[in-house]
Amino acid sequence: MQRKVFSAEFKAKVAMEALAGRKTVNEIAGVHEVHPNQVTTWKREAQEGLKALFECKRGRRRPDEGQEVEALYGQIGRLQVQLEWLKKKSGLNPPG
Structure with a gap:
């Protein structure tokens, strides 16, 4: 059946x-x-x-959302440092 x-x-x-x-x-x-x-x-x-x-x-965060946001802010910081270093090495950002 x-x-x-x-x-x-x-x-x-x-x-x-x-x-x-x-x-x-x-x-x-x-x-x-x-x-x-x-x-x-x-x-x-x-x-x-x-x-x-x-x-x-709506408006409430998932339990793991705080860790995700923290990781993304960390990545943004690393990328900003990397960008500044690349600008300095390429000569696009004159010291000043």
């Missing part, structure tokens, strides 16, 4: 019904012809996805 493949839209619809709490998991599973465990799994995944949606707000 081949496994059924459900679309993301279908999973979301079933998960939203389960989250609403108007029907039991068994009732939802019966209506949509899926196993109750599957409904529970989709409901849990939806809850976790909702948490992740609200954890990353």
Whole structure:
């Protein structure tokens, strides 16, 4: 027997019904012809996805973003020093 493949839209619809709490998991599973465990799994995944949606707000930085910014500023500094050295060696920037 081949496994059924459900679309993301279908999973979301079933998960939203389960989250609403108007029907039991068994009732939802019966209506949509899926196993109750599957409904529970989709409901849990939806809850976790909702948490992740609200954890990353605009204006907040990622945990690793500070290190990335620091590394980029370091690279800018090295490039500026290198540019000044190249200008001095090429004679484009007369001492003054």
